[in-house]
Amino acid sequence: MPSHDVFKALADPSRRKILKLLQGGSKTAGTLAEAFDMTKGSLSHHFNVLKAADLVRCERRGQQIVYSLNTSVFEDVAALMLDLFGTRRAK
Amino acid sequence: MPSHDVFKALADPSRRKILKLLQGGSKTAGTLAEAFDMTKGSLSHHFNVLKAADLVRCERRGQQIVYSLNTSVFEDVAALMLDLFGTRRAK
């Protein structure tokens, strides 16, 4: 439904980097933060944007919060991309 | 190469609408403008962003300028998407 949130979420390089890091498996906010030269507060903001787009899920484990890709939404993203790029007739 | 421009270009709903309209075939700037409740100047700015991302091509035909999808870049876009979303192991 909220396709705009997805495109907006993908528009920032740091957020795309987060997604790529999560392809290697779930990671805590702190572990992800090590890969960035940025405040944890700023990263947390990016997590929120990715969550709003339903691209990642998070789960508290003790004092840390584990982020992971929401793989179930990836078919929807693929559909969005097909909608934009896929429906072209034979040139 | 400049993958960021592509994601940034897709982040705006008006630009995505332009791409969808162009799926129906090439159109002049004026024809495209009819579909929007926006100044032609603003639309022109969006054309520039799409051109910078290499998503559209334009060609002058008399006093008008015809925009069309740059289909040759779509494989690159697909590759970008696969890079972000495709590399996940069997669930």
Added chain:
DNA sequence: CAGATATTTTGAAATTCGTCAAAATATCAA
């Protein structure tokens, strides 16, 4: 050339975005 049409460019205003520092929240351990 002058005027009309189609489009872009410029300059400025309003909004959104990314970031930081600091404060707040939540959990664990003693």
Added chain:
DNA sequence: TTGATATTTTGACGAATTTCAAAATATCTG
């Protein structure tokens, strides 16, 4: 409870984005 750790939220700020109105550019017609 107190203190330490992990993370988020808040508030502020500068930079980037979107938009408009107006000026500029390019092409065609007479």
